[in-house]
Amino acid sequence: MMKLRRPQETLAGCCWLARMADKVRASREGSFPFLYRLSLGSPIGIDGYFLRHFRLSFRQFRNAVIETHTDQNLEQWFLGQPGVNSSAISSWNDFAPKLGTPGYPVSFVRHLIKWFVYPKSIRNPVNSLFEMIEQDEAP
Numbered sequence: 001m002m003k004l005r006r007p008q009e010t011l012a013g014c015c016w017l018a019r020m021a022d023k024v025r026a027s028r029e030g031s032f033p034f035l036y037r038l039s040l041g042s043p044i045g046i047d048g049y050f051l052r053h054f055r056l057s058f059r060q061f062r063n064a065v066i067e068t069h070t071d072q073n074l075e076q077w078f079l080g081q082p083g084v085n086s087s088a089i090s091s092w093n094d095f096a097p098k099l100g101t102p103g104y105p106v107s108f109v110r111h112l113i114k115w116f117v118y119p120k121s122i123r124n125p126v127n128s129l130f131e132m133i134e135q136d137e138a139p
Helices: 017-027 034-039 046-053 058-068 071-079 086-098 107-113 129-137
Strands: none
Touching (some): 017 046, 017 071, 046 086, 058 071, 107 129
16 A cells, blocks of 8 residues: 655655655556546646745656655755745745645635545545545545
């Protein structure tokens, strides 16, 4: 079974970076579920917001994950990018967990995808995409 790190787990002090790296690595192993393949690097999901925030393309990020091989090397690559600094990381760490909450981006998307991707959140509503992912992947 594929194991992705939780959305708030960090690499280089940055949430989502570890999970997105896990998704890229898993996509190369061939057993990556269809819905995850669809959302990997999607401009309307958390991946897209992450990439735009740090001024990265999906191709740049994917290639870096493949070429660096380890989390430590990926951290070094990430911290060396022009759009990455402590202020950008701090603002992302504050903003990202709010994605999908009322008044924040992708709130409408959260309401749509719960019917197809995250049905647990229909019975037990959550407020953000991070919470939705946590709920769905909980044992």
